[in-house]
Amino acid sequence: MTKKGIVLVNLGSPDSTEVKDVRRYLDEFLMDERVIDKPYILRALLVKGIIVPFRAPKSAAAYKSIWWKEGSPLIVLSKQLQDAVQKNFDMPVEIAMRYGNPSPKVAYDKLLQQVPDLEEVIMLPLYPHYAMSSYETAVLYMKEVHKKYNYRFKLTTIEPYYKNTDYINALAESIKPYLQQDFDKILFSYHGVPERHIYKGDITKQHCLKVSDCCHVDSPAHNQCYRHQTFITTELVAAKLALPREKFEQTFQSRLGRDPWLTPYTAKRLEELPAEGVKKLLVACPAFVSDCLETLEEIAEEGKEIFLHAGGESFTMIPCLNTHPFWVNAVVKWIKEYAVETIDV
Template identity: 75%
Template sequence: MEAKSDIGIILMNLGSPDSTAVPDVKRYLNEFLMDKRVIDYPYLFRLLLIKGIIVPRRAPKSAEAYQSIWWPEGSPLIVLTKQLQNAVTHDLDMPVEIAMRYGNPSQEAAYENLLKKNPNLKEVVLLPLYPHYAMSSYETAVEHAKSVHKKKKYPFRLTVVPPYYKEPDYINALAESMRPYVSQDFDHLLFSYHGVPERHIHKGDITGKHCLKVADCCHVDSPAHDFCYRHQVHITAELVAEKLKIPREKWSVSFQSRLGREEWLKPYTATQLEELPKQGVKRLLVACPAFVSDCLETLEEIAVEGKHSFISSGGDSFTMIPCLNIHPLWVAAIVKWMGALQANN
């Protein structure tokens, strides 16, 4: 039965190439890396760097990586986001669409599809599938959605769900999705988050004097925390570890997917995977909570490359814990949040 609510929902994820063909991967990488919130260099320098050097070199290798994890139905990230859309739609009386920050389906297509379902739509709720605030993920997704909304002069208002990195329903869903894995014998749990340049952390510090400047800055109260990716990912890890009753010495945080030679958040996941076996860690679990849906960065970078690095360095067993994907508690959390918004309107 078609939803009759005057509120629509958009689940917004990162995006993916349309196929594993090199031209499609090039098109996707150009759109992604030319985003000024991803690589925040001056436009002309960014243009020369991305289109002249990085993408021509990176696209063929990225195409091979995508081919190694591509599903018969298409991109894992797109397929999983559609599955989440279907699961949420099943439990809500509101229309639900998906949008990608880069690639397809676009933000405009999501807005148009919602209007087709209900021309009298009064409000669209945007749920970025990024639990943590980062300039290169959550912020760029939200600002893009706002820009399209303003440019097209859509009649409905746009409401954005804030980062939910410490929301009890999210933490509970994440912890319970991990519980079957941590219930088995393991030596260490590594929370591997997508990295960002330290420059981004400084740039997002609204106080200008806290992030990466104050000792143990992530645990010293500051208004900067509302926009600090580093603080938020550490809080998520701490809350999940506490809920799962994992001793502090058995878990740690690292950062993956570094691009370029400048300083990014440390420690680097690649380094940790080589060093942990030397420290006596033979059975490793890796979780990637920066991602809600499994994607290239989890299925290939961690589950394939990361595993190879760890085992080659002396590890015995390596398990990547899947992302939330369509875990029932994650679906229930979204349904609960959206239902509360509907009840308040």
């Protein structure tokens, strides 16, 4: 059997809640051309001259509100997933972050330390849906580092799994216990992206956000359409849980800047729902497999405050998959399938 290793790739986190570390992280994150897809000079002026100087102190305070004694929740949870997956393999398992630490090079080098004659690395991006600002940038960055340092091992990437039965089952199982409590609605809140990202990702250049009900009209564009893929995830999970249509809806969070982003906006709906009779709310965030700033602070803290201030009575954020047994089993299954498929015979 080919000598293999595994890398789980997540978004990343500042090294600490100090403003200098948050500033460094935000600079790396927002200067990514697939996050803020503006010409370099304009992007640098926006990020280094306006966004980061004003945002870093606020983001540092936000991180402090959710930071664990072990460190960044996203990093801690990624390591816990790494440990849970490792128990199922003789192959070494490492984690890498698109931004911050541990870097792809650190992950690759650790694998080589354990398997000096490494022939293949199976990479699992911890992003269920394809978006240029998440899955795409992470995969391409891992490939760039692989090429830059002339690693000899092959790099194999697991594709987005937004409609994979194992992922859907894991999501449904993680949500199911919360449906036992009295609730009026469950809100599926996904990380938002600018509409221009959807246009750019449309390989046909004539389908996404142009055709009526485009996300439910068959098209090759769906292979890279984040909006379509999130709708499919929501529909499959709702069907798995036998949720009546009036019991759930989908929104998008984390808007940055003034450009049009995918709607409806989570914050706006949280403010509107109580007046519509939704007093007891559950919120799930399927775009994230690990709890992080966007779930623990933006939803569980800010979102809850918005909803209750608007007249809501109870607000429950359902944790991300993290190390849920069904999720760990799904990851292990996929890696085994890829490991078998790529064995040289």
